[in-house]
Amino acid sequence: MPMQDGPTRSNSIRTLKTAGPLGLGICVVLCLLANIAYFSAATKAEIDKSGVTVTALFFGNIFGSVAEHVLSVFINVITVPLAVAPRPQPQQESQLHGQTQASSSQTQHTTTSTSTTPPASGTDTTAANEAVNRTRG
Known part of the structure; x- marks a missing residue:
């Protein structure tokens, strides 16, 4: 109401x-x-x-x-x-959001950037952080 x-x-x-x-x-x-x-x-x-x-x-x-x-x-x-207490791993978190572990592993294999250097100033760091986290996965 x-x-x-x-x-x-x-x-x-x-x-x-x-x-x-x-x-x-x-x-x-x-x-x-x-x-x-x-x-x-x-x-x-x-x-x-x-x-x-x-x-x-x-x-x-x-x-x-x-x-x-x-x-x-x-x-x-x-x-x-x-x-x-055990903390959920990134793969467990993705399963909680309805994604399968297989699609997560496919994403890890298709990632080409393994650089851990920070992006140039003024760029969006969220995408870079996600790429680094996927490669460490």
């Missing part, structure tokens, strides 16, 4: 004009308060020599060493799988 002009549309625009800056302001204030809390719970020297994340050090100073270890383990459990 198309959006109609009238009170509904004007209210949503007014709401977005208010909610956007308000939400951004709230996020900035909360980040500043988090940084103030970190530095009030630990000195810069403690942060430098601790060997743990600032959040874990904060939890350790406020709630005790058990909380520091629990938070360190939690952060590692969240971070490590994201860091080692």
